[in-house]
Amino acid sequence: MIEAKHTQRKKSIFFSIALIFLFGFLFISCNGGDGTGNDPNANNSNNNNDNNNNNNGNQDSAFILYPQKDNTLYENATGSVSNGEGSVLIVGRTNEGSTYLRRAVLMFDIASDVPAGATITNAILRLSTKRVASNTARTIDLYRIESNWDQGTSSINNNAGQGDASTTGDATWIHGLYNTVMWTTAGGDYNATSLASVDVTSANNSYEWTSNDLIADVQDMLDNPSTNYGWILIGDESTSKSAKIFSSLEGTSAPELELEFDEP
Structure with a gap:
């Protein structure tokens, strides 16, 4: 019985670790892939917006x-x-x-x-x-x-x-x-x-x-x-x-x- 409890404990620990890795993977994926909570393309997007703003800052109006x-x-x-x-x-x-x-x-x-x-x-x-x-x-x-x-x-x-x-x-x-x-x-x-x-x-x-x-x-x-x-x-x-x-x-x-x- 003791052996059985020990084995069950190992299985529970293994299962818990697996869940931790799974939730961690899902968290990282949902928050941009780098664990920062940012979209990896966000910097490029912001740079493009900055470039557009720079290009349009002195745009010709009529x-x-x-x-x-x-x-x-x-x-x-x-x-x-x-x-x-x-x-x-x-x-x-x-x-x-x-x-x-x-x-x-x-x-x-x-x-x-x-x-x-x-x-x-x-x-x-x-x-x-x-x-x-x-x-x-x-x-x-x-x-x-x-x-x-x-x-x-x-x-x-x-x-x-x-x-x-x-x-x-x-x-x-x-x-x-x-x-x-x-x-x-x-x-x-x-x-x-x-x-x-x-x-x-x-x-x-x-x-x-x-x-x-x-x-x-x-x-x-x-x-x-x-x-x-x-x-x-x-x-x-x-x-x-x-x-x-x-x-x-x-x-x-x-x-x-x-x-x-x-x-x-």
Whole structure:
């Protein structure tokens, strides 16, 4: 009987050892094969993620912005005419007697849409024509505005060439803000260096302004948002009936600023 108990004890010990090895093997297998509780491929996976993050850290992003505000400046000695909420922007010379010049102003809030520290790699300003005085090509230049302006609630669409009565806050020919803040120079305060130019011909077409100077200007607007007053479009002002009429922010084909940039 003693021999039998001893043999039984040996069998029990052997069985216990076997169970220990079995559970140990299962534990190691379930926890990654190295006994650490980690997936042996985890480091490779993390490295790949790190590489992807490094590769994507400065990836190129692109999207389209729409103006925060726009308006048409109507040549007028008293600043009594504007079209802040009208559906069109007019650029060039009309046939409206002695007050025939028209300029368009527009501003995009770049710093609110592009992350600080980003590098602008491409910029395209795109406008769509609604009507034209003639299909003759007219060069329209883009300039940087240097003082504040706004749009009020003035609005006229059917006779937009004549404009509407200016309202509080409207940009006019002599006002940045009607009727409290004047431009330094009638017709708008802007840097005289053209950033980009386009020959505009017919109606119902899309036209694009782009250049290295424009890219640099957008970068400056991003880096120094307090001096971002937008741009002014000036066309052929020496030839009668040279005006080109574009869709505004309130129109059917709002101006677009297409940007590409490297994330910071």
